[in-house]
Amino acid sequence: MDIIDGKKRGSWVSDATRHSVKLRGSLAGLVLVAAALAGCQSSTINNSLATTIEAEQGSEENIASLTEVIRANPNDPSAYNVRGSAFGRAGRYQEALRDFDQAIALNPRFFEAYANRALIWRALGDLGRAAEDYNAALRINPRYDTAYIGRGELYRRSGRVTEAFNDFQKAIQLDTTDPRAYHRRGLVYQSRGQHDFAIDDFSTAISLQPNAPEPYNGRGLSYVALGQLDNAFDDFNYALQLNDRVAESWANQALVYEKKGDVAKARKSYQRALQLDPAYEPARSGLARVGGKV
Template sequence: MIDRQDNRKFSKMRAGLALAALLVLAGCQTGAGVYDGVPVDPAAGSSENIDSLSAVIEANPRDASAYTTRGVAYGQAGKLDEAVADFNAALTLDPTSYQTYANRALVYRRLNQTDAALADYNRALNLKPDYEIALVGRGNTYRSLGQNGPALADFNRVISQNSSNARAFYNRGLIYQAQTQHLRAIEDFATAIGLNPNASEPYVARGISYLAVNDSAAALDDLTVALNLDKNSAVAWANRGVALELQGKIPDARRNYQKAMVLDPRNDLAREGLSRIDRGGKA
């Protein structure tokens, strides 16, 4: 229960917690999942699948698509150098494959070779200007470099040609969020959720923007849904702790911060939340 004389302290703490939540999101990478190219399929990176694809290549060494497919499998398995080698082989055999350029660009991004990634996305788009995977991927590369103008242009271009692309709405929402345009961000995250309700990332992002506009109840709802979809999201656990702390549910907040720390010991939002609770701080 918040006493009247504590209202000013409460508002200041809430603003600080919301800002901390946003900083955590800003440092979080979405990765090569459903919102950044081909959806992740762990089975594709299995040794059995890679062995099978190798047999196909051995029997058909001039099959560019087989190299591309195995390159994707290597990428799913985290064998990024092998993935690049296969994409190189595929492009030697078929230099017009815009899909292969986009796949190699995604691997270059995972290798933090952003210049190479941008070059490959540009090659893909020169071959197929409306290729949405390359537009979203290039937009995210620009966003990672802090070039929000070109990133917004790519996401807007995707949305203008396909208003059902959840990835474009989600990633555009992240830019609005970084610009503290939280109402616009919430709208984009809501659209992304409507288009793909089974992805956890938009719920986490919308929950954080709800914290920023002082709606801890809506934030708690979104972060709970996100954790039902992905229980291993330290960002979601930490921000759910913020929402619970803002509502004065301190024991529950502590449990959420502790869960976040187990998943990611470097999570500053969770660490600071636990420290605040241990000091007897009151939201």
């Protein structure tokens, strides 16, 4: 999910980072312990956009530490970029915007800060400004895979599937190791009914990030579409092992039970999905099919 993966969790994620930062007195003492949202390539702080952010990144303690860094280094755009990431993790979007604005003012070619700010605009629902920032990042660095992935997701959510596919494809052609590129291209293939290609992409995403439930759910749905219910069931159950608080995983498991004729178990799993997310429509419609009550 991107900073906000609106389809499921509504929490700061998604579009997140593989590395983390925490103050130990100065920028030279920053230790990688809590994920910082996107990669600044400066010599001061080195972090990169990934799929999830650790909770500590948005903690008051970490934000206070980063504020001390900025006081000591008020002209370092990297410091603002990292604190902006922490504000984003904490859901403090206006403060995050101000920090990314300042990072860009100090370094107008700071393409990672544009991509991070795009995530904030997306979280706020301003997809136009998010697209503008991704475009700005790509004008500065046409090989920045993170921006292609982020912009592609904007396109995908807006129904501009061909443009989304092209952006995910570009990121993959750039040899990205970001699993989101494969996961999301897989979703596009899936929407086109190209399930064999989708399964290949979901499998690659899983190999790059084996502990994320989303690509297992994606691959499982393509297995369902191909009638491979046992493979689908394995994927949905493994997604639940990874995180049993994702409504989609329970609803997908219920779908397999339903298709196998086990109405009682299907009903129970659909009900569990709706306990986690009362607005999750696939679970609601599925429960109606098997005659259950919320």
